[in-house]
Amino acid sequence: MKFATTRLAAAVGVSLTLGLASLTAHAAPMIIKFSHVVAEATPKGQGALKFKELAEAALPGQVEVQVFSNSQLFGDGKEMEAVLLGDVQFIAPSLAKFDRYTKKVQIFDLPFLFDDMAALDRFQASPAGQSLLDSMKSKGIQGLAYWHNGLKQMSTNQDKLTRPEDVKGLKFRIQSSDVLEAQFRQLGANPQKLAFAEVYQALQTGVVDGAENPWSNIYSQKFHEVQKTIAVTNHGALDYMVVTNSAWWDGLPDDIRDGLQKAMAGATEHANKLAAEINDRDRKRIAEAGKAKIQTLTKEDIAAWRTAMHPVWEKFQDGIGKDLIDAAVASNQPS
Numbered sequence: 001m002k003f004a005t006t007r008l009a010a011a012v013g014v015s016l017t018l019g020l021a022s023l024t025a026h027a028a029p030m031i032i033k034f035s036h037v038v039a040e041a042t043p044k045g046q047g048a049l050k051f052k053e054l055a056e057a058a059l060p061g062q063v064e065v066q067v068f069s070n071s072q073l074f075g076d077g078k079e080m081e082a083v084l085l086g087d088v089q090f091i092a093p094s095l096a097k098f099d100r101y102t103k104k105v106q107i108f109d110l111p112f113l114f115d116d117m118a119a120l121d122r123f124q125a126s127p128a129g130q131s132l133l134d135s136m137k138s139k140g141i142q143g144l145a146y147w148h149n150g151l152k153q154m155s156t157n158q159d160k161l162t163r164p165e166d167v168k169g170l171k172f173r174i175q176s177s178d179v180l181e182a183q184f185r186q187l188g189a190n191p192q193k194l195a196f197a198e199v200y201q202a203l204q205t206g207v208v209d210g211a212e213n214p215w216s217n218i219y220s221q222k223f224h225e226v227q228k229t230i231a232v233t234n235h236g237a238l239d240y241m242v243v244t245n246s247a248w249w250d251g252l253p254d255d256i257r258d259g260l261q262k263a264m265a266g267a268t269e270h271a272n273k274l275a276a277e278i279n280d281r282d283r284k285r286i287a288e289a290g291k292a293k294i295q296t297l298t299k300e301d302i303a304a305w306r307t308a309m310h311p312v313w314e315k316f317q318d319g320i321g322k323d324l325i326d327a328a329v330a331s332n333q334p335s
């Protein structure tokens, strides 16, 4: 009996050991979800796919990155909450969508702050820009990288769109940003905060008359098919911050966090290299489609838009901080 018990114990031990070994050998990879609201053929869509490729190559069998585009998993209203609840690990909202978490990031919405994408890039890379990645830590959100999209263009369902007075009284869809709300009020227009997934229908049905977005979003969401005129205003930037849940991120094993960090650096470089190319391509595609007219503006037109929108800076200066605004303005000068 003793012999049988010993043999049984040994057999259980062996099978437990084998079981554990095979469990270790076939341990399921950690599932990491990356959710966003735009199409795959956009800078952010391409960045997310690159992150998946690089993360899975750096951590083979250890992580599986699942990318959900086009608000399939979470739309604008829900994605930050989903990160905080741990339902998704990475999102990359437009910088206009962090209003509720920090006033500092409102800086990116100030109209005509950056002369071009190179200036924006310099600011993001500067110590002031990098410090904003940590500005929501107390709310449980860690910023990991900035990803570019491009400068925004104003579009409406009207034939004439060259001067600020042309948008007076029109309804505009805006992102959930108080700065953008103030920008359109300054122009005498009526802003309405709407989720990105609702914009096409709102433009099509006349719930709103106009919107503002970079070429890649206009083309990939077919906004040009439901707008008459797109003016080349380049009046503000639409870029992203890739964010995660800070407790989850800090709690990762070091090797996994390092691998993901390297993959994020590679994906950032990839997305930022592609952004200008994709926006140029999509501007051409919109012109070729021949649905909306692309209205180029004179220097005098642009100066009129700039003057009309500038009072917005003053309104948000205290919340953002004058030092930060000065640092952003300085980034317009290449060093």
Ligand code: SIN
Binding pocket: 037, 038, 092, 093, 094, 149, 175, 195, 196, 212, 213, 217, 238
């Ligand atoms: C995005 O590019 O993520 C969406 C921007 C928008 O809501 O207009």
